Amino acid sequence: MLKSLGQKIRLYRNIAGISQKKLAEKLDVSQHHLGCIERGESAPSMSLTIKICEILDMHPAVLFSAVSIKRPYLCSSELQNEPDILHMLPVPRHGMWMVDIQSGLEIWTKSLTRMMSLKPSKKACFNSFVKHIHDNDRKLFTDFYQALRSITIPEPVLLRTVTDHDSCRHLHVRADLHPGFENNSVMASMTFMDLTESKELYAVLRYNSEQVEAIVQERTGSLDLALKEKQQEIDLRDRAEKKAREKSNQLQMVLSSVPAVFYTFHPSIGRMEWHSLRMKNIIGISLQDLKNNPMLWHESIHPDDLPVVKQAIQKARKGKQLNVEYRLKGKDGQWRWLQDRATPLRDDRWDFYLAGVAINVSEQKQVQEALLILSKEYETIFNHSQNTFFLIDVDEQDRCTFQRLNSQEEALTGLTTETVRGKTPVQALGEELGLQVEKNYQRCIKEKRVVSYEETLHLPAGKRTWLTKLAPVMEGGKVVKIVGSGLDITDRKNAEDNLQKKEERLKLITSTSYDWEYWVKPDGSLEFCSPSCKRITGYSVDDFLRDPDLIQSIVHPEDAHFWNEHACMATSYQGKAELSFRIVARSGQVAWIEHKCVAVVGPDSAYLGRRVSNRDVTMRVNMEHEMRQENERLRRLLKDNGIAYG
Template identity: 30%
Template sequence: MDTEKSILLIEDDHEQALLFKELLSLSTEEQCQFVHQDTLSRGLAHLKTNTPDAILLDLHLPDSQGLETLDKVCAQVSYIPIVVLSSTGGKEIALDAVKRGAQDYLLKETISGPILSRVLCYAIERQQLNNALLGQKEDLSRVLSSITDSVWSADIIEGKVVYRYYSPAVERITGYPREYFMSGLEAWSEIIHPEDREQFLNKVKQEILGEAVKHKYRIVRADGEERWVAGTTSPTLGTDGTVIHLDGIVSDMTERHFVTEALRQQSLQQAAVADFGQRALIENDLQALMDEATSLAANILNIEYTKILKLLSDNTRLLLCSGIGWKSGLVGYGIVDAEKKSQAGYTLLTDEPVTVTDFQTEKRFSAPSLLTDHGVASGISVNIPGSKKPWGVFGVHASQTRNYTSDEIHFISALANTLGSSIAHHEIMKALQASENQHRTMFETTKEGIIITAPDSTILSVNPAAVAMLGHNDPAGLIGTSSAFLYQNPQDREPIFKTLIKNGYVNNLEVAFKKADGTPFYVLISAVVHKDEKGNPRQLEGFFVDITKRKEAEENLELFANATEQTADSVIITDTQGIITYVNRAFEKMTGYSQREAIGQRPSLLKSDKHKKKFFETLWDTILSAKPFRAQFINRRKNGELYYEFKTITPIMDEQGEITHFVSTGKDITESKLAEAALKESEERYRTVADFTYDWEAWIAPDGSYNYTSPSSERITGYKPTEFEKNKSLLLTLIHPEDREKVEQHFENHFTDEKVLPIEFRIVNRNGDERWIEHICQPVFGSKKTWLGRRASNRDITDRKRGEEMLRELNAISLVVWQTRIDGYRKIWHPCVKRMCSNASKKI
């Protein structure tokens, strides 16, 4: 022993006690404290107040005999190493003593100093190790008992899992006692949710093969509650490389699972809404966008049925225009009543989302047949916003009862709001695109020359007609040059330009232009100034037609024939019996019938049955009386598609005044008709949204004073809101004199209902600029029908008015040009043509 030790000897023989002390002192150089007690009771009493490093214990004492003596000492101080001393005994007693807690066993007759010293030293060291291990074991036990996760270990015997240990936490997690699971893997697999059991067992097979596996699955506790658990396993390999032992941990992650799932769903929903919003900005196909919205809702919410219902124009029905999960043939045709008794109808009456947890217990409304036929049990419905009323309803439904979270409701609401904004945007853009297409088509196909210049007269754009009339081969020869070089006499330009800048337009001015080769020709010119938001000229747009004396009749006929082949308008020539003798390429493109198919047929080939018999009677009465007939036709193309056409049918007469042929010219106005309808619907539907954002809003009291004026009043009129609120007559002083009377009558009306009352008029703003105003006001009544005043919105429509004027002028010019060409053809036979052409020129 290397350090001083304390030894307790319990021995009734005093001589032997002295001997042991002497042997021990002779065998070691270190000091040893040796305490002797001659009875067990005295020894135990000593141990109550002292802790020796080792105990030498005689089994045969006056007050105790045999191994019971050892048991009594171990019971009191199991942590102190004990070396048993005996005068007699064999191997069995020695082994039994060690099993009962002794560190060693010595026969007294064999004891020597070195043996005694070595035995005591080893006993002390072993006990110290045992004590350390015991402490670690106790610490581990306390840790395992305190943690919420369950730790387990198992041996792999002949390919089977044999559990050796489960920590106490398994009882809290499962509700079953630990002993329940010691029977084997079957006990644990029995509590696993049936849908997850096969996956769990497959992973156990992987564990047995030596793979470190992570689990996540559901269990059903003893009380029937479903919980989510996660587990990890670490294998121990034997010398042959096979798995002989598994250690694992099982954690109850139910709350974490649902929190994580909720966060994941929230993240998915937010990402989906953001992505859908981006798609909505670029998606041109509205039906595809609605289909994407319903599919997105079904995938994100993991729900069987989704739908988009469009409120029809009669306000009593909703059309299922997109959806997921419905029976074949319903999407695009299914109808739902918009009455309050259905969930969709009820939703239309409220601005809040409407949720149903269980239709069986729902009292506010009943499920329509669309839902009951599909076994729907629950759902969410939200309005798709429109301007004055909801555009429709976005809904999701499940076949089971379901408690919908606020995140799920917000997700559907966000999709509906995004869809509503996109629908509004699509409607407006559709109308604008149609208008732009119409303008572009007119620009490209019209026979009038169109030149667009910068304020300094630099040519920016020219249409094909202008290029041709000016004798150029392509626009490149004109673009970038000055429009001043177009005039035959440069001095003619200055007064026209000054008038244009001053008034903003010029109309029907006759002037001489020159072609690229210097050849002069006369044109009838009109022009308009396009200004920026500050009122400064941005572009100048000029329109002109060649009014140079026409060639002889033969040349006019050839020009007419060429024009009919090149024009975008349909041309049909028939004999007096109505048999088609000629059609141009535009007719083929417009109708789908080739020249070969059309010639020899009658124009009734295009009949749509949309006109009454009286319409055709009037047509024939008119043209047989040698008068042109003009009307809007609804015809049918070869493929069965209906289209709108504005048609002029002109009789052609010979020198004797007899009708020989009829010439029909037609313009396809289908696109403009559809655009007009779409624009009208868009304006009506989204007027409220547009009117109360950028426009000048006002609240006018019954006495005419302004309770409120929005800041946009200053942008439109130049006067601040406070100036209107101080002077209720200020607006009347700004109104153009020619419009003041009708505006005063509008303001003096007695408002008896809540109709929206529109009016358009001009004002002169603070800068002296003339602006067009679209004024819309609506009476506001109290709960007892008391008139509270008017809510008004004023929009600056100056640019629109100028554009409309320009389009009217273009249409007039186009009509005159066509009439002039046809009249040129008729001139051969009818001497009155000169007078008609002269009158048409005067109109231009």
């Protein structure tokens, strides 16, 4: 212990640049005694130890610690002891109070006496020291001091002191215990650190920090405002760009969906620009082909149509709209009809050019040609058919007048086109018969659909029974004409009673029954079944709910394979499906069913089964069969007479 203490004194003496002789003079001891202390041969007294620490500017704890601590605190050995100038000197920031626990010897450093405004000559005494501690902190320091005297290191404390100059200072006090110079002796040290200037500096720093923060907030507010304005500008630009992209996408969708080619044509320089995403599909020529050969469009126009196109361009030069139809040959060798419409314009140099659109109207042309052929066929059938045909004009007030009769109609009725043209049914046939005929015509107009019916008429050629069909001709959602056809069924009077009974039975069924509806779940069971099943099949709702396979079991054996294929398909197909088949009712009667079904899908797109609508179409099927037989009979009759029948 003594050897280590001496080595540290010698080390700090050398650092301070003081010789052993000079240090001995300052300590008021002999050089020999100081040498013995540095060699560890003798121990310095407590007062001498304090003097050595003050002269060498070192903390006393350095002498007693296990490691070397270089200048952890500043001492005030440079201070003079004159009490008249004591209050003028700066207050030191550190001070020491050493206590020998065994002997009770206590020593204050000079820096502590100045810090507490104590007289240097006053001996270290707890009572005199505690007088300078703030009233509220005296008990705290007393407990701190007593714990240290009981050889216990207390926790550091913060104290307030009041000096003779009525100034309040803030001290941080910590304590430590060290081995003494004598065997089993213990030395206690209390280190006092003045934090007053630190608190004042903290207050200044806090004020400056608040000022800086205010400036930063002000600058930040300006920056935020600028950033907000910039963000608004960016958002506005983004919205404009988004809107432009949407417009561009919409235009692309329009260009991709419209079967047309948009172009600009400068006849003076022969330049043409095209705008279309489906050019090859529309005209049979790709955009690359036109770029490779700008005159390809002109060269591909049908020779017979080229003069018409040139004439239309010349008229456009005079300010007239271009509207022309011509044929264009595609790369695949096919001719396509184009309807070309363009507007004459002038550019910045006042040069003439056309901005137009070319639409593929090949299908319309095909339809027109088909209509022309159909019109010719219609005239042939109308005038040479064994069936009767008549045309009825319908005016704005739904007033019906005869327009034309075919030759067969004239022969079988005794009427002629000349005698009935422009006349109403009442005018042409008389009031009673005319009103009867007019009633059916008005029904066709009101329902706007094909109506068929049987009628018995007393006409100039005699009494005949007809199967008449009226077909409306629509324009703008309104019936403008009625095409009527009649089949003379007088020769089938022998079967009239039977047909009448069937008709009455059909009317009875129609008036007392309705479609059979049910819902098949994915597992094959029925969710519900309408009571009409009883009317159609003879089986009750409970029969079908108990046995979902009952539906399959009543299918006619000859149609079972159609039903099985449809059932397999329906389990995986989620669209609409239709099927006509026969069933064997409980009574053993065979009935034709018109079956329609559609997938039932829940809000979450889950497959819930199929909704089925079964309609009894037995009578219709039988009637169609009879009609086919009658038509076949008429066809053979016409064929035997050498007359073509379409």
